[in-house]
Amino acid sequence: MSAQALGVEPSKIRAIENPVGASFGAKMSTHTEALLLAALMATDRPVCLRFDFAEQMYFSGKRAACYFNVKMAADKNGKLLAMEEDFLYGHGAYHKATSDPLMEKSLRFAGAGYHIPSIRGIGRMTATNQAYGTAFRAFGAPQVMFATESCMDMLAEKVGMDPLEFRYINAYRPGSTMPSGCELDVHPLPKLIEMMRPKYKAAMERAKKESTPEKRRGVEVSLGVYDSSFGYNDVAHIDFELNPDGTVTHYSGWPDQGQGADAGALVLAHEALKPLGLKPEQIRLFMNDTAVTPYTGPAAGSHSHFMAGKATIDGANKLMNAMCKPDGTFRTYEEMVKENIPTKYRGFASTADCSTPIDLNTMQGGQTRLILMASSWLKWKSIQRQEKQKY
Template identity: 30%
Template sequence: MKVVGKNVRKVDGIALVTGQPVFTLDVTPPGAVVGKILRSPHAHAEIVRIDTSKAEELPGVLCILHHGNVPRTPYTTAGQGWPEPSPYDSFLFDRKVRFVGDRVAAVAATSEEIADEALRLIEVEYRQLPAVLVPEEAIGPGAPVIHDEEESRGIHDPQHNVAAAIDIRVGDIERGFTESDVVVETTCEFPYVQHVPLESHCVVAYLDEEDRLVIRSATQVPFHVRRIVARALGVPLSRIRVIKPRIGGGFGTKQEIILEDVAAALALRTRRPVVMKYSRAEEFVAARTRHPMKIRIKLGAKRDGTIHAIEMDVLSNTGAYGTHSLTVLSNVGSKTLPLYNKAPHLWFHGKAVYTNLPVAGAYRGYGATQGYFALEVAVDELAEKLGMDPLKLRLANHIRAGETSPIFEKIGEGRAGKAQVVKSCALEECIREGAKRIGWKEKHGKKTSEGRWVHGVGMALSMQGSGITDIDMAAATIVMNEDGSFRLLVGATDLGTGSDTILAQIAAETLGVAVEAISVYSSDTDFTPFDTGAYASSTTYVSGGAVLRAAQEARRRILEVAAAILGEPPESLDLEEGHAVSRGTGKKVPLSEVGHRAMYVTDQRHIIATASFVAPESPPPFAAFFAEVAVDVETGVVRVVKFVAAADCGMPINPALAEGQLEGAIVQGIGHTLYEELLFSPRGRVRNPNLFDYRIPTAADVPDIEVVLIPSDEPTGPYGAKSIGEIGINGPAPAIANAIYDAIGVRLYRIPFTPERVLKALHGKSMG
């Protein structure tokens, strides 16, 4: 390999670090106006009356939208493939508001100040309805019905506030536990956490010279934006163009259509370019969050440590709308249970429940993160009860290459899945290597004290997927220029992950050129081929698969032309270092000559190739995580001393970028584990919608993190690659929880592990 497997420089790196105008709001069309949203002060209320007359009289106000003057079409804000697995329970604007921060109206005005003033002048009369903030109460008797509207579709049980439900059985769970020698049962809780991308949601919408609607948006899913906006606004899809420039981070929150629809509606109404962006407070309140969950897990095992039965019972809080409710819920089981595939008896069941709280959605890890917290804490407890080293228990039970799990077939993307045999798995090596680096043998079970700091180590395993089987489809186009360089057009969405770079590496490797010979362009629904978008750990595997195929086709066409020049059969030619080279004679011709000849000289044609790739399966990446923590037993402060992650992402296309994904996800996961949590007032208002009160890790908080990539060769992946974007976030919560237990003998089941919670648990233990 010349290019793949190398740490080539990010193709967009220089533009980013030199501050080029590459982001959505770096360029504003002339004559742009500002769009702003009026938000609900109530958790649950009916809008009895809305009077916009005073606001409309304000000079500079161009348009005000509300439920009375827009189409009422139910849709989902979840940017997912088709058929859409999330319920159609959202409206552009509704007669009802369902959480504090829900949309009431939107204003377009000539300045931000005027828009703000207009929002103040809109008179809204609400009839408050009883609100429900607790998932258990939402499905209890007498709870207010949050989605009582007739038009919604696809809600599992609207009368009982159940957005989605799942019930999957394998084998006979009762028998499984009866046959088990040891059973543990535990309940773990994951709170509301937010993505906090550096760049908040933002969009520019305008009509072009042909009156087509152009939406320039910080989105992970440009093609889904086009489809969903078309539906919500009743505009033909052909009249919409979505442009995705560079994105300042997303982590899943930009897999949602939460601003594009409003901006587009305002642009259509005013016929002016409309700029909209979320403030940081709006990002916390009215973007998306991870689904808070309560997961009860029961594990049964034989005396020898073979896990025999697993039950997972999930209560997921989807907030006021059911975006990603079913699929995140499904993923809690589908991404965790196959890891311990020796168990013949499984029961995975749960509900995603509406509450009058902010809306949960896609967030890196996508249910697996919540699932692994519960599963890997429970496995630790099981090991203890069995008197086994938790590392050995995991080694004895985890899935290997050549093996399968019934779960692959049982749970898919909001429907049944597809049988799959794991073809690549280096998890065993990951466990051994990680254990060595953390010093597992020397440290586990042998807590050491340094004054008030007590040290312990803990571990956790994880797998994820690579794209969504039979659903995720990507296409790529390779265009050869006459100088032998190429343009790579992809609908894939680099949201800061570096995917443009690795896609260029895959193309360059296949075409025998340097990465510099490839100009990547992503993405524009008018000019780049379709791609479902950046989510579900799909880009390297699915979009990369498309690029590989397109490059192979382009290569075939290049060799045809080169064969004519060299007078040799195409089969005898290779592409190397910008030349077509004969393996037999050593004769060669530069690609510039091939390109020039094809375009201008003989038998003219433009060498262009487009190819698609549909995920035939979803090969899981694997990882073993190890944490060493120090717990201050006097204050309850937990410090991560060292964190080791050994991961198998197949053959890493760009090891530095893969390691960066892993490190970033681990840091984000440490934030979840130690301090992140949205807090609510009794009336459902977010109490800490800012970075002063909602803390996220900074560079100064990053502990000693060691990541190591253990390669495996995934036969279905481009150059053997699998995914790496999400898996890293699944490790910190359980690994740190288990390390805390190793240190102080106290189990914590609810993140974040604040000093207060740790100390309380410690005191509870000493009192007990």
């Protein structure tokens, strides 16, 4: 994005990333990098950009504000029948890069977690004179799921069912489809709810026992569904190289945004190379230098673990297949060189085989074998009732 904004060929830019603090998705917007590159081009000398706290607040992106209206219907037995949604985002100024993905994810995750046979909805995105919207923690899901989960509570009350049981009978099962029309390979939600049910009942009993007129106790429950990777045709690359001393170097562009990319890369590489019997200290990491390391993808949407992890397994297998002798033992570096066998291999991972482009007009398509992250939340909630002060 920075190269495009400045009219520079991407190959002319070399980026070396040092480990930084958590960005929680904000680095999907390369605003500071573009300013630094512009200053570098203007001055032809090293530059540094430092914000004070106020400048950081003004200049950094925020989670986009959303107004969301939703209607949901169920039969007398509690099975969901339909949902209608209408929402509006205020996305701030200028920033287009995250607006389309935000709309797509919001339409995909409104009502997600539940099989809803009929869905009709429309979403709108507006530019405003406020701070621009950017990616942040489950990008596109919290705004819409807060509305739909609230509606689920209201509908459970209307039907006369316990909120947890209402969610249980409507949770994804084989044959269920997401709002985008795709089915799933895994269906963990019913089992998660079954595991949580005893804790939920205990929490309900505790709430009932400890509630007083002045302090009401309650139990809050909701489902959360999100995807990992970046949908259609997401890719990641990892290089493995056998070194003369028998160690292996793992090359990756796995960005460290506070989540411990080096630890993740080492653990995955060590596990993938386990047949070689290497110790962790025999695996070297070379990370985040665009002149040397391959494109591995951003640190967002759990892309790193799932996509870099799959590419790591692929690259490790390619290296070990090349090293493997007919008797099942492994060649040394010297034997590889003597037999003219390459010592460096690239692992690759893609979602192209399990996804299709999504149609923003119909919202059908997307990931057909979704890599699903599903959670169920049980929260203890204390509601303090304040008595009116007497004067």
